[in-house]
Amino acid sequence: MKASQFFISTLKEAPADAEVVSHQLMTRAGMIKKLGAGIYTYMPMGLRVIQKVEKIVREEMNRAGAVELTMPVVQPAELWQETGRFEKMGPELLRIKDRHDRDFVVQPTSEEVVTDIARQELRSYKQLPKNFYQIQTKFRDERRPRFGLMRGREFIMKDAYSFDRDEAAAKASYQVMAAAYRRIFDRFGLRYRAVAADSGAIGGDLSEEFQVIAATGEDAIVYCPSSDYAANMEKAEALAPQEPRPAASNPLTKTPTPGKSTCADVAEFLGMPLANTVKSLVLATDEVGEDGQVLRSQVWLLLLRGDRDMNEVKVSKVPGLDAGFRFATVAEIESHFGCKPGYLGPVGTLLPVKLVVDREVAVMADWVCGANEADFHMTGVNWARDLPEPDLVADLRNVVEGDASPDGKGVLAIERGIEVGHVFYLGTKYSKAMDATFLGEDGKPAFFEMGCYGIGITRLPAAAVEQNHDERGIIWPDAIAPFTAVICPIGMDRSEVVRQAAEQLYSDLLAAGIDVILDDRGERPGAMFADWELIGVPHRITIGDRGLKSGQLEYQHRRDAAATQVAVGDVLGFLKEKLAG
Amino acid sequence: MKASQFFISTLKEAPADAEVVSHQLMTRAGMIKKLGAGIYTYMPMGLRVIQKVEKIVREEMNRAGAVELTMPVVQPAELWQETGRFEKMGPELLRIKDRHDRDFVVQPTSEEVVTDIARQELRSYKQLPKNFYQIQTKFRDERRPRFGLMRGREFIMKDAYSFDRDEAAAKASYQVMAAAYRRIFDRFGLRYRAVAADSGAIGGDLSEEFQVIAATGEDAIVYCPSSDYAANMEKAEALAPQEPRPAASNPLTKTPTPGKSTCADVAEFLGMPLANTVKSLVLATDEVGEDGQVLRSQVWLLLLRGDRDMNEVKVSKVPGLDAGFRFATVAEIESHFGCKPGYLGPVGTLLPVKLVVDREVAVMADWVCGANEADFHMTGVNWARDLPEPDLVADLRNVVEGDASPDGKGVLAIERGIEVGHVFYLGTKYSKAMDATFLGEDGKPAFFEMGCYGIGITRLPAAAVEQNHDERGIIWPDAIAPFTAVICPIGMDRSEVVRQAAEQLYSDLLAAGIDVILDDRGERPGAMFADWELIGVPHRITIGDRGLKSGQLEYQHRRDAAATQVAVGDVLGFLKEKLAG
Structure with a gap:
């Protein structure tokens, strides 16, 4: 290519709304051009990068035996109603009415359409396994689109969907994809990590994110430098401490802590480490009747060490909280604890609450928590002596650097990443919702076991820039340079x-x-x-x-x-x- | 590729709604799969064809110096309001409201967006000429989508837009594209014709359609087998007859034609050739005030030979009718002719009407027309003797096989075609509407001279099938075979x-x-x-x-x-x- 035949348009200044470096540099380099919030034209220089990304993805998907097709951008709502996503997805799903007032959506993904194709086209186990993929325009009506191609509304995604006869075959298909993704990301020439991710309600370990390492990444990646353990923050397990609980040595004391309503303030005020304090988080679960009315509610008290962050995904797996929970209202808190938030604790509540204790807290001694009275905390709190031994102990917190690796092979480190790919075992979630079956070897209909596999084609270049740039501009790896x-x-x-x-x-x-x-x-x-x-x-x-x-x-x-x-x-x-x- | 690794799905029967052979065969061959009215998944076998079409188009567009980019599918309405197309386009334009209730459209083409890019990016004549193209999903909400990929709602189009400093340069860019299109269509391996098309209000001859020849085509293509003349039916000129008008030989006679209200019935009833009759078409034009109220209307009488079809595009270019016309109402007809439709003629109207006479009718003698009285026609009508010589003579009719070729090199033939490409000189229509200027060599801002160039990427395979099939199925040319x-x-x-x-x-x-x-x-x-x-x-x-x-x-x-x-x-x-x- 000669530059005179091409289109080069560089800018000295980044646009005012460009908050992240990839947005700034890709705009300044004339690779993308904003048309509206979260909507970009891929300019000639940027499109070359995108096309190189597409080519690598296509080659490796084909090599892995996946078959390319292209599903429509505009999809009839009927299929989305079959799975309930038309209602469930909220305003992120861009809805359209056509001239005949029929409902359509602009595809954010294509599980419904591909499952509809499978239930019509894959009639026998002999046709399985089959993996269909497309590289196609998607739309998600983000509430606050920003960061250029990092979180756009319109974007290009490679989405693949595997169909298998049983769980074992589906897991094999998943592994084929996980291996293909490693080849794809290797070829991109970027530093990346495949990290275990939470697989939601489906369970199992078959969910991995492909994270491009970048200091500016939105996601925290947990890994073990001395082993191959890697997981995202939601998933990474905080093991129970190995050391036994120390013996109680201080008396339980109601201690004035005037105006100190956070653990940090209390620790400072009392001159003790933050790690000696315990924070109380109050949740609630509702039992709902058939008419949608709340029949009764249950209040839960979660105890975490004062210097730890609650991990919502882990909390959502605690038995009793796994059907959904909310934060308790101030009224509920006052009726149960007789006190406003800021001074709550497990000792001496007004009404009984369900107690869930983080693994760390369960082995603490002489700890500090709220006294259920404004401006007072309890110090020298000890299990068994001051309150019953916890009966529900769970991993509730985010891991931190230095925690033991769950594989027992060292300690954890944390770095930042940008999620660009995801492989996911879906099970029969969509095939059951859409009654998508094939005839098994035994002559009986069976639901497809599915997996889905995405790569953010237009997000990848942005992640590459976040990882590879200096004060003068972008530094592309050879494979995806324009x-x-x-x-x-x-x-x-x-x-x-x-x-x-x-x-x-x-x-x-x-x-x-x-x-x-x-x-x-x-x-x-x-x-x-x-x-x-x-x-x-x-x-x-x-x-x-x-x-x-x-x-x-x-x-x-x-x-x-x-x-x-x-x-x-x-x-x-x-x-x-x-x-x- | 091995078939076991691919996806092959053939059907014995075509779907009930498949009216045309390409829809039938592409569905049976497992190339496309209907998702909704006019919305298709491109299945693996069909996508291979589409990708081969795209590759040829991309290679030749690049070779011709056009630069590829990708504009968004979902476009903000603001730009479409600048040109007025948001209002004008009617329900074919698929409109969306996003979560913030802002208006968007799903692109049917991209003149607005590309002109917006040009007015921001092309600041100097030194950057011109420039031709941007994309191969991207489009949507037109057709009232009655049908014929599979021939007239779908969602489709893939290659659309290119050239920007030039003046008309001469724009015409050169147009010619570059016209030549590139010939290479593209040559490479497809299909029989096609590049035909002159009407260029609408812009005038000039810079509009050509690329028609794939097929007996089932929707369009009539006019060509001269002994020269390279070719045009579509709207455009093809019917020359004025060379022979002088014969002398009058019959007297003007009011002749009873009871119940015979069509030229064909009258000719048969009177035992004379249909070519001796003249049909009367009554149009009206309205003068509209600033408030949109009709101030006054003018009634027009068009005379064509009884065996000819009116050509609406030609009529719309007659001076006085070129700002828009409509068919007259029955009330207007009765007030001007004193008679119901079916027996109208130019002799003895009640109120004066503007007369426009087709070139053929102007040289007829002893002709037949309505007598402005029910159940009567005038026979032996002659110009000058029975009514004044026509002062407005124009080409108003569709040509027919055997008409003289406008280039004087033989006679015309007609075949059917499917329009798959179009090259079009736009002039300053969009640049003026959107105030899109560049700095000229003289330091003054000037409007871009534009051209636009489309190829129906997903329509092309359907046209190929219409042209190349037999009772057993499709016969692909090598270049685009799956x-x-x-x-x-x-x-x-x-x-x-x-x-x-x-x-x-x-x-x-x-x-x-x-x-x-x-x-x-x-x-x-x-x-x-x-x-x-x-x-x-x-x-x-x-x-x-x-x-x-x-x-x-x-x-x-x-x-x-x-x-x-x-x-x-x-x-x-x-x-x-x-x-x-």
Whole structure:
């Protein structure tokens, strides 16, 4: 490609609404252009990146035996009503009425449509396993779209759906996809981690997120540097402490803590470590009658160490809370504890509450908690002596750096990531909802066992930029760079020697199958280099009159601090070696 | 590709709602699957065809210097309000409200968005010419979607938009696209015609449709077999007859024609050729005040030969009718002619009407028209003698086979076609509406001169099927076949010799870069052949035990009546020769 034939549009300044670096740099590099909130045109420079991502994904999906099709963007609501998602999904699902006033949605994913295809097309176990995928435009009407391609409303996703005859076969299909995803992410040339994720109500361990590592990532990734354990924060288990509970050594004391309603304030006020305090979280569950009226409610008290964060996913798996819970109202709190929030605790409640104790709290001694009286805390609290031994102990908290790894092979570390892929075992959730069956080997109809597998095609480039940039701009990995190499001739319009050398090198690189752009725009060197550093083409070759006199060109990788002199005749070999590395 | 790894799903019967052969065959061949009215999933077999079409289009668009981008499917209404199309387009434009109650549309085309990009990005004449294109999902909410991919609601279109500094440059860009389209359609391997089309209010001749020839086509294509003249029916000019008007020979006579209100009935009743009769069409134009009220109306009488069809596009260009017209009401007709429709004529009207006379009628003598009295016609009508010479003569009719070609090089023929591409000079219609300017060489802002260029990516395969099929199924041209060749082994599961020969040939063809599928499903020969004939893969190689004993395979093109024996060692060369042909 010659720059004069292409479209290059760089900006000095990022738009005011660009909060994250990928949004800033991709806009400045002319890769994306905002049309509306969360809606972007993929400009020529950006589309090349997206198409390279698509190509890698397509090749590896095909290699893994998945079969590509394309489902409609605009989908009839009927199928979405079969699974109940038309009602359940809320305003994120973009709804349309056509000219005949029929309901449609713009697809956010395609479980319903693909399951409808399967129930019509896959009639026998002999046709299984089958994995259908598409690379197609999606829409999610995010309440607050932002961060450019990181959290857009319209985006491109690769979504795949596997259909199997039984759970064992479905798990095998899942593993095939998990392996394909590793090949895909390896080929992208990004640092990433496949992390175990929560699989929701379905259970089992068959849910992994593919996280691109970036300091700016929204997600916390938990991993063990000395093993291959990795999970997202929701999933990562905090093991029960190994040490036994120390003996009680302090008396239970009601201690004045005037105005100190947080654990941190109390610890500071009392001059003790925050880890000695216990925080009380009050939840409630409702029993609902057939008419939707709440018949009765139950109040729950959760105890966590004062320096820990509650993990909502873990809490939602506690028996009794697993059908849904809410935070208790102030009225409920006052009726049960006789006290406003800020001074609550398990000792001496007015009405009985269900107690759930974090594994850590269960082995603490001489701890501090609210006294159920404003401006007072209890100190020297001890299990068995001051209140009964907890009977419901669970993992309720987020892990922290230094926690023991669940695989017993070291301690946990935490880094930030951007979720770009997800493989997920669905079981029969959709096939049962849509009565999607096939005839089994025994001649009886059976529900499909399904899996789903997504990759955010337009999110991936944004994640790549978050991971790979510097103050001058983007630094693309070779595999997904808009161009692998750029030739920058200095004074091409003045020097016939430079022009000829540039054109010759351009032809040679093209002939060698290298995706090269020749910058024939006639820009001055400073502006030209700044453009390509912003755009982030990894390999640059500069051609100038001075160097040519001694038969030299300049090579500089986008990460190099300085250029390397290369003899004109050696440059193709030199570059090939760089690309192979 | 091996069939066992792919997805093949053929049907014996076409769906009840499939009216046209492409819809029937593409559904039966498992290429498309209906999800809703006018909304289809492109199944794996069909998607391969679409992707091959896309690849050819992309390669030739790039070669012609166009630059690819991707504009959003969901577009904010604001831009559509700038051009007025949000209101004007009617229910065909699919409208959406997002969660914040803002208006959006699902793009039917992208003139507004691309013009918005141009007015922001193309600031100087130095950046021109520029041609942006996309291959993207579109939606038109057709009132009566039908014919499968021929007239769907959701479809894929390649739409390109050129931006130029002046009309001459825009016309050059148009010609570049017109030439690129010829290369594209040549590569598809279909019989097609580029025909001149009406360019609407913009004028000029810069509008061509690319029509795939098919007996079932919706459009009539007019061409001259002895020259390169070709136009669509709207556009094709009917020249004025060369012969002078004959002298009057019959007296003007009011003749009873009881109950004969059509030209055909009158001609039959009077025993004269239909070509002697003249039909009267009554139109009206309205002068509208600023408040939208009709201030006054004008009634027009159009005269055409009784055997001719009115051409609405031509009528809409008659001076005085070019700002819009309607058919007159019965009340207007009665007040002007004193008579009900069916017996109208230009002789002796009650109120004056504006007369527009087709070129043919202007040179007729002794003709027949209504007498403005029920059950009576005038015979022996002659210009000058019975009514004044016509002062407004125009081409008002559709041409017919045998009419003189407008280029004077022969006579016209007519065939049917399916419009799949359109190149169109837009001028400043959109740039003026959206105030889209660039800085010209003179330092002054100027409106972009634009062109637009579409290809119906998903319509093309349907048109190909309409043109190329027989009673057994589809016959794809090589370039867009889902697979170029299929290997059909007979008894692969029983014969190791057959299996090895099939696998070897499969590897050899793949290595030679031939897009081949090996049917390893183990189907019986009859069912296997029927599938591939329905699917329409052009080249088939059959491998059987019997043939292998004498070192022979069977080759059969989809159009061949019988197979050809080819020695195993020669088959690759044989096939390559077929593909080159």
